[in-house]
Amino acid sequence: MIPSFVLLAGAWLLAGAPPATTAVPPAPAPSLRCTVTYADEPVVIDVRPTTDPYRVQAVPVGRRFAFRAVWMAEPAERAALDLTVLHVTKGGDVPLAQVKLVPPYPDASADAPSTSLGAGRYGFTGLHLVYEPDLGSELRFWCAWGNP
16 A cells, blocks of 8 residues: 555645746836926935934025925825925924825826926925015925836
8 A cells, every 4th residue: 555645745746846937026116206396406305214203404505595305105094295395494393285185196107298206297295386475585395206
């Protein structure tokens, strides 16, 4: 009598090795890049997802403005993108404008020819203009998705 484990091993050999599987690498996580322009001087800000929005610092743009971009990707119920323009004063920063977007985010891929990261001319946010109250100085910003 042939032991059952020998019969099973023989059956496996006759059947051949299991089919090879091709591992598909995961798609790269999207990256977010905002372009902020003041006095014709663009500042490009790479935004990373965070789980602690209170730790995200505003980026100075010129002497009169600061820009803060908070990208909450997790947890899903709190996912959002908050873009805030601040007026820098001696007494502290004062919010001038805020844009809040929640998923699903707009898709600007069908817009005008790309100028950054494969999105439309002004990304998925479109172009935003913000004016400082004392001198009327203008700040422009827009954000686009891309792959790192």
